[in-house]
Amino acid sequence: MQKRTFISSLFATTILAAPVLAEMTWDGPVTGPAGTAGKSIVVLAGDLKNGGILGVTSGVQEAAAAIGWQVRVLDGAGSIQGRTAAIGQARALQPDGIIINGFDAVEQQAALEGVTGAGIPMVAWHSGPVIGCDAPGGLFANVSTDAMTVSEVAAQWALADGGTDIGVVIFTDSTYQIAIDKADRLKEVIEAGGGTVLEYVDTPIADTSSRMGPLTTSLLQKYGASWTHALAINDLYFDFMGPALAAAGIRSENGPQAGSAGDGSEASFQRIRSGNYQTITVAEPLNLQGWQLVDELNRAIQGEPCSGYITSPALVTQEGLSRIEGNSFDPDIPYREAYSAIWRQ
DSSP states (O other): OOOOOOHHHHHHHHOOSSSSOOOOOOOOOOOOOOOOOEEEEEEEEEEESSSSHHHHHHHHHHHHHHHHEEEEEEEOOOOHHHHHHHHHHHHOOOOEEEESSOOOTTTHHHHHHHHTTTTOOOOEESSSOOOEEEOOOOOEEEEEOHEEEHHHHHHHHHHHHHHOOOOEEEOOTTTTTTHHHHHHHHHHHHHHTTTTEEEEEOOOOGGGHHHHHHHHHHHHHGGGGOOOEEEEEEEEEEEEEGHHHHHOOTTTTSOOEESSSSSSOOOHHHHHHHHHSEEEEEEOOOOHHHHHHHHHHHHTTTTOOOOOOOOOEEOOHHHHHHTTOOSSOOOOHHHHHHHHHHOOO
16 A cells, blocks of 8 residues: 655644644633632533543533532433433523533434523533534534544545555444534545545444444455545544454554544543554544633623634644653643633633
8 A cells, every 4th residue: 555645734734733742822712701609510411431522521620620610510321312311400400501512402402492591501512513602502602623624634644644545434423413524524535535435334423332343343344455444533433443353363553544533532542652453533622622611601601702712633643642641632732821810800
């Protein structure tokens, strides 16, 4: 397989640092309403088994401690029914604000209309394809990186890694519109670059533990060596692909090279660092985004405008990880100090 030189201008303009996660300057808000201690908020987590959701939740808890708020975390446990029940429980708690963490607002439209009707401000992480201020579903802000950029970076990596003779399997989850959009963009970039998309696999993120093993075995039998790269809309898919490849006697360096278009979980960093069945991830600054969610919710509670800040992703490679410690993308920028300074005014 002929490897191409890493030359796309996309990498020079949209990634914080590749392959090294380097120090950056703060490009987020520097003004906003002061914090009011004593508020109570609820985090509605789509599924705490998802590393991205867990990382954002940790960031929210850290930021809430800094601003002086109490946090209650409710886990939707990866099911629609679980998320609906969590929203009902959150409403009963009558919090000052709610954070939707990692599920589509459209899925829970009826339940969230009840929250809006009760006058409880809501902000969200990854709750739909529209990011930034005044997102659909009654959301004050939907915090995310640019999902299309994330997909473009992952797809361009695959093309740069393998050239035009690559054969790609894309994993997505049609439960979420944003997942469909990300997968569609992966496919578009691969095919525009001359690569081949062997299959577009729609399988629920919540069921990866039971589905990915048999799926991987089936795809190996179907495509063999022509399957050179696996791209997914979330790292969680690769939590369970490696064991199936190992059981088939395929070493990590010889099998499909795995790249994720989000989110940058601790498990993915560990796999990439050790060369264990994942090659890259396009990571989001999860802890920073947790702080951003608290700041946006503080603005909503106090009737101030949304900041409109959009964070940037980073391409994470084994080379980059060899130069840093830790298994998360926490950029070396003073976001904690910046947000704390706003809240202390």
